[in-house]
Amino acid sequence: SSQMNQSVVQLGQTGSQIITKSLGVNAAEAVTQKSLWQKVRDLIFYFGFNPKQTMKIGYYYFFLMFGWLFWGMAVGVAIFVVQFRKIRKGQLLFLLSFLCLSVILLFYYGSWDFHDNPDPNSTTLGNSYTRYWLPIYLGAIVWLALGINRLSRLFKSVTIRHSFRILVTGTLMLISLTFVLTGKDEGLIESAVKQRVSRTEWQEIIAATPENSVIISQYHDKLLFPERKVVVGLFDDDRMNLSYAKLAKKVPTYYYNFSFPDKALAYLNRTKLARAGLHIEKVKKINPTFTLYKLQIVNQTYVQQR
Numbered sequence: 001s002s003q004m005n006q007s008v009v010q011l012g013q014t015g016s017q018i019i020t021k022s023l024g025v026n027a028a029e030a031v032t033q034k035s036l037w038q039k040v041r042d043l044i045f046y047f048g049f050n051p052k053q054t055m056k057i058g059y060y061y062f063f064l065m066f067g068w069l070f071w072g073m074a075v076g077v078a079i080f081v082v083q084f085r086k087i088r089k090g091q092l093l094f095l096l097s098f099l100c101l102s103v104i105l106l107f108y109y110g111s112w113d114f115h116d117n118p119d120p121n122s123t124t125l126g127n128s129y130t131r132y133w134l135p136i137y138l139g140a141i142v143w144l145a146l147g148i149n150r151l152s153r154l155f156k157s158v159t160i161r162h163s164f165r166i167l168v169t170g171t172l173m174l175i176s177l178t179f180v181l182t183g184k185d186e187g188l189i190e191s192a193v194k195q196r197v198s199r200t201e202w203q204e205i206i207a208a209t210p211e212n213s214v215i216i217s218q219y220h221d222k223l224l225f226p227e228r229k230v231v232v233g234l235f236d237d238d239r240m241n242l243s244y245a246k247l248a249k250k251v252p253t254y255y256y257n258f259s260f261p262d263k264a265l266a267y268l269n270r271t272k273l274a275r276a277g278l279h280i281e282k283v284k285k286i287n288p289t290f291t292l293y294k295l296q297i298v299n300q301t302y303v304q305q306r
Helices: 002-022 027-044 052-065 066-084 089-110 129-132 136-154 159-182 188-208 236-250 260-270 302-304
Strands: 214-217 229-232 253-258 280-287 289-297
Touching: 002 027, 027 289, 052 066, 052 089, 052 129, 066 089, 066 159, 066 280, 089 136, 089 289, 129 136, 129 229, 159 280, 188 280, 188 289, 236 253, 236 289
Parallel strands: 214 229, 214 253
Antiparallel strands: 253 289, 280 289
């Protein structure tokens, strides 16, 4: 993410300052160095440090969403620790690296509460946590495989061992495939249906707007760009509304978002948009949820003076 890149750059700059200070620290510089270390801590945890929030997000996006992987990893790690005397140096290094990486990713991203889905209560595969924590999931698969392999050795028959591995692995593959295909909101089957709907949505909007138009939208920038220029925004900022007015003077300007009830639309035209010399009117209801509107200049003198 852009925030992570920014924090890494700032951390490097701060780190060089600390090294410089460490070459000759006296009592007068102690306070300065302490503040630098404090700065490093703040930069590492760019989104804050919130263990409670991390536990909550980890519960939803690991324990509940991938319960089979979580418990499989737990079994694999437990067996590995019990058989500590048989651990090779490379295996121990992998375990320590995995734990270190997991802790960093869990607390770095888990401390912040963000949502890609318009529904803030939604916990789905498409939310950012699942891709940010992908290295954790991949590492957990290694421990899951170790657990399956070691448990299969409880059977003396080679045939039964192989059958056990195939059965468990096949079951987990089936669970994973089912989740990916039919997962809530963002499974492949539902995504394919939504893609067809989005294609129809895109076609209707393109047909209803001229080629040089600009569309203000909160959620549909990826759907409409590059065929139409898009501004991501709402009408809740008076300064942005004034910018929309200037834009509407030069090119056809539209707004595409959740449909306004009649009373809400009238109120918006009477207050926020009126203060910017704008008026919004319905062009076309694209689907049961979203409507395309057009912005019109109604008070040219007011807009020019602002």
